[in-house]
Structure formats: C-alpha cells, structure tokens
Amino acid sequence: VDFFNLSTWAPGDKYYWADFYYQLLFFVDCIWALTGYAAESRWLNNKTRSVEPTGFGWMVALMCYPPFNDISGTYFPLGRGQLIFSEDMAWICRLLMLAAFTIYVWATLAFGPTFSNLTNRGIITRGPYAFIRHPAYACKNFAWWMEYLPYLQGWSTVFWLIAWNIIYGLRAWTEERHLSRDPD
Numbered sequence: 001v002d003f004f005n006l007s008t009w010a011p012g013d014k015y016y017w018a019d020f021y022y023q024l025l026f027f028v029d030c031i032w033a034l035t036g037y038a039a040e041s042r043w044l045n046n047k048t049r050s051v052e053p054t055g056f057g058w059m060v061a062l063m064c065y066p067p068f069n070d071i072s073g074t075y076f077p078l079g080r081g082q083l084i085f086s087e088d089m090a091w092i093c094r095l096l097m098l099a100a101f102t103i104y105v106w107a108t109l110a111f112g113p114t115f116s117n118l119t120n121r122g123i124i125t126r127g128p129y130a131f132i133r134h135p136a137y138a139c140k141n142f143a144w145w146m147e148y149l150p151y152l153q154g155w156s157t158v159f160w161l162i163a164w165n166i167i168y169g170l171r172a173w174t175e176e177r178h179l180s181r182d183p184d
C-alpha cells in the first residue's frame with residue numbers, strides 16, 4: 001500500500017487512519033485543556049477574572065462533559081441505524097466531520113494557557129475566534145450531524161441532534177452573558 005496514494009488503500013485502511021486522526025485530535029484537545037486548567041498563574045496571564053455566576057450556566061456546561069454527559073446521553077440518546085448513504089457519501093461525511101473537529105481543536109489551542117470552562121480568563125480573539133464567537137461549539141455540532149447523517153434512524157435521531165444543538169446554544173448564550181461583563 002502506497003501511504004500517500006489514498007486510491008491504493010483498502011476501505012479498512014482509510015478508516016483506520018481516519019479513526020487514528022480522530023483519536024489524535026481529542027488527545028491533543030484534552031492535553032491542551034488539562035494544561036490550561038492545571039497551569040493558572042499570573043506569569044502566564046491566565047488568572048481567573050470571574051466564574052459563571054448561575055446554576056443554569058453550570059448545568060448546561062456540565063451536561064456536556066463526563067460523567068454528566070453519560071446521564072445526558074440517556075435522556076438525549078443518539079443512535080446509529082444501518083448505513084443509508086453510499087459508502088462514498090458516508091466517507092465524505094466522515095471527512096467533513098474530521099475537518100470540523102480539526103477546527104474544534106484549533107479553537108482549543110487558540111486559548112493558549114487560558115483554557116477553562118465556566119470561568120473568564122480573558123476574551124479570545126485569535127485563531128477561529130477571529131471569525132466566529134463560538135467556533136468550537138459550532139464545529140462540534142456540525143461534526144455530530146456529519147457523524148450521524150449517514151446512519152439516520154428516522155426523525156428520532158434528528159430530534160436528539162437538535163436537542164444537543166439547543167444545549168450547546170444555551171451554553172453559548174450563558175457564556176456570552178457571563179463574558180459580556182468583561183470590559184474587553
């Protein structure tokens with residue numbers, strides 16, 4: 001198999017590398033976020049300026065993270081049925097999903113050492129934040145649509161995807177409300 005010639009890969013090979021890239025993205029995302037959480041200091045200019053003041057803001061944020069998202073997933077279940085697209089269309093959806101998750105990780109990296117949830121450590125205007133206020137949420141939600149679209153089980157999957165979109169919309173709204181108090 002010629003590694004640089006995708007046409008020589010068997011379907012299992014390209015899915016292997018796509019899954020490897022997917023896992024690598026989230027490894028980088030988690031390590032960078034962990035570093036931001038663990039390394040608060042005035043020398044890094046990442047001291048917490050304020051904390052999300054509402055229980056609702058905490059609730060919608062925590063719904064998105066383990067172990068709470070396991071509970072959220074019980075009430076907002078996403079399932080996969082049989083592949084309803086051609087294999088080629090499913091692959092295009094997977095590539096779009098990976099592109100969206102790449103931008104999602106770029107958004108995390110744009111925070112630098114100021115990464116945190118539910119706190120304000122400064123307003124970010126670099127990276128994808130120069131183009132859109134919540135690139136990570138937008139990309140994550142688009143990626144989920146691309147992940148589940150080829151396997152839709154009817155309207156129930158559409159309903160639950162919309163429910164997750166609403167949760168992330170509420171998250172963005174509570175963050176904007178909190179961050180709007182910052183003079184920057």
